[in-house]
Amino acid sequence: MSTMPQQLSSVKQEPHVKQEPHVKQEPLTQLPSASQPYHSQQPFYQQQQHPSTYSSSHQYGHPAYASLQNPASTSSSTGSLGSFSSIPSTSNYNLSRHLIAINMQHNQAVSSGANSIPNGGNNAGGSGATTPSLANAHSNANASTNASVPSSPTLNNLQYHPNGTGSHFNSHVNSTTTSGASTPYAQHSSYGQTAYQSQSQQAHSYQHQTSHTNDINSSGYYNSSPPYGSHPQPPASQQSQQQQPQSHHHASNNTGSGSGTGGGPHVQFSSTAPSPMRQHQPPQYASLVPPLSDSQYAQYHQLLGSSAFSSAQSTPYHSNHSTPYSSLPGSPTLEYQQLNSNTNVNSHSMLHNNGNNANESPLTQKPKRRQVKNACVNCQKACKKCDEGRPCTRCIKYGLTDTCVDSTRKVRKKGIKRGPYKRRPPPTQIGSASVATTPTMRNAVPTGVPGYMSEPVTALNSPTQSHMLPFNSNTSTSSLGHMSAPLDFGYDASSGSGGYAFHAHRMDSGYAPSYATGYSGSGLYASPYGMSSSNNNNNNSTSSNSHLP
């Protein structure tokens, strides 16, 4: 406790840190409906659902957040803080050590991927040592309840302004935090939008950056090496984005809507719930580090020199800072590509994916986007890229380290029936080689398969994923991405289909499969495939996505 203050102080105060802006309210919950018609009804088979529980509403639902923050946190906080204290002096936080450590990691990073993190610890001598502890601390906290939050009231206040009161930050600080308010998140709804940011802060900052790196780890995720130790760095393009603060919305779930919200209870970030997901990564430096001030960052850079985080690479914020996007033309893409190239993608995903990857020409192909398994709550809200480090890079940037905990995920419901699956075609037919090669591919559609529209196999060329289908494959999409694309249903069946449209809704709404429509309620499964449009993966997708000319 006492300790905390110290540390915190340093932290909070950093003006440089940006504040998270945050949030939108959760609209989600309400959303609605309208949009998703389909769901309204569940397929009959699905009806079963579980009674249980899930709540849907959740997620963002505030409740969840609440948990995070919990007032209780104090205790927890302690923990964390404690750790901090261990750190050397905080205020100064020794950059060099940090750096060193980082560098070390850096090297290793590649292979280790996620794992790398740990290293941090080791290596570095001293610093390393510290880290670990922290990390642990941190993690524990989570586990327990999320609690992590603890901390600094201050921070919280800043960011979230707990009190609801208003907004703003204000005051901040300090003092007391109060918890009363508590839970920032909880309120979050309110976050009003007002701007959090106030001034100064925004202005600067960003530099931090980190580096970048891009590293992806083998697993496909970004690796951690970067500056903060583990934090991975987003691709340049992304970086720019990162800056944003959060907001949020969709979330998932929500629930509501459809089914209900009511339905569910919501899930949430409850503390109790353990997060199933991954365990935390070990320690990262990040945790230790208070948000760096500009100057600090600057130092960083210097120290690192270009090398490490070179600007080149990712474009450090600064340099481009301005407008990241704009300035860089395609940058994002590029980055992506690079990333991809390095990484391996997981096969499965490939399958599902558009398929671009595989053989397509590099140019055309759109790189696959890698996601973290579990984004932290802050990033989640903001819909921004997170990383595996626990205080994730973004949170560090914004000074949200305290609240940087993994978001909770819903448990997948069991017992839901699904329609009959398509069977996979005999390999031979398809085409040949390509197909064959990929063992993984699923869905390849045989031409002849009944139900399917037959798409010419040829189209498939891309061995890759059949799933995706051909059509325009040209990737057209690629760049477009969403663009204006009208939504569509397309995409792959799965996802796209209508089902999702909004996240929030999507889910809850009921899972209706796309083909659901087909089913009319009666009992049988209609064969979805043929009928429904939706599913066919292919076809539809195309249409929709494609932007057709």
Added chain:
DNA sequence: CTGCTCGGACCTTCAAATCT
């Protein structure tokens, strides 16, 4: 010019369905 919001594309996970 810069940052924030947020729609929806893209991903990953994992239970059901199917195969062996």
Added chain:
DNA sequence: GATTTGAAGGTCCGAGCAGT
């Protein structure tokens, strides 16, 4: 029991807009 399918449940890109 192993494998495949495909939707649930998530992440986060990037357009559009607002503030400075």
